[in-house]
Amino acid sequence: MAARTVCFVRHGAADAWGQLTDEGREQSRLIGQRLARLPIDVVWHSPLPRAVESAEIIAAEMRRVLVDEAAELVDHVPFVPDREDLSPSWVGFFDGYDRSEADAGRRTADGLAARFGTANTRAQRPTHEVAVTHAYPIAWMVRDALSAPPARWMSLAGIANTGLTVIEHTDGEPPGVVMVNDMSHLPAELRWTGFAGGRQL
Numbered sequence: 001m002a003a004r005t006v007c008f009v010r011h012g013a014a015d016a017w018g019q020l021t022d023e024g025r026e027q028s029r030l031i032g033q034r035l036a037r038l039p040i041d042v043v044w045h046s047p048l049p050r051a052v053e054s055a056e057i058i059a060a061e062m063r064r065v066l067v068d069e070a071a072e073l074v075d076h077v078p079f080v081p082d083r084e085d086l087s088p089s090w091v092g093f094f095d096g097y098d099r100s101e102a103d104a105g106r107r108t109a110d111g112l113a114a115r116f117g118t119a120n121t122r123a124q125r126p127t128h129e130v131a132v133t134h135a136y137p138i139a140w141m142v143r144d145a146l147s148a149p150p151a152r153w154m155s156l157a158g159i160a161n162t163g164l165t166v167i168e169h170t171d172g173e174p175p176g177v178v179m180v181n182d183m184s185h186l187p188a189e190l191r192w193t194g195f196a197g198g199r200q201l
Helices: 022-035 049-060 099-116 135-145 150-156
Strands: 004-010 042-045 066-069 127-133 164-169 176-182
Touching (some): 049 127
Parallel strands (some): 004 127
Antiparallel strands (some): 004 164
8 A cells, every 4th residue: 555654844933923034934945945855746734824835935946746725734732631630831821721722622633633644545656745734733643643642742842943744654554753853954043943942953
């Protein structure tokens, strides 16, 4: 059965209004050059502007590739643990989340895993897809591939801007996590997450 390789990419660095900065555009160009070495079939992206622009820059580095929106890639909190199960560092983050908001996030996360976390059983050849999204959905997909408890997405959430995470799917086999948050395409001065204390080595 043909393998499906999904290359998850967090969007480039953005400003407070969600627009890419000059650094974010350069990060996107560099990951685009890296991914252009693969036979990419499609570049999917979140509906949010910072992901849309990142995807366009990434695709511009490739010969000719379909670029399309996937609503499931939108930025969302995939799972909200019970308050008593939270570490002190996360308590403030979830303050004010109500059950309907948490349930909506989980539905989005389930749809994301259903669309991007399975083998493509109809493909006649190996396929390669890029999914330009956000830190939390990528953390959720790694957690899903490893069959880890739902709350473990939080320990994987420090994904850098244009960090590359690759997951392979083959029918009848468990998912293969090839790499997580790889930044080898970025010079040191462009390696950051945008989160507090998140500058990367």
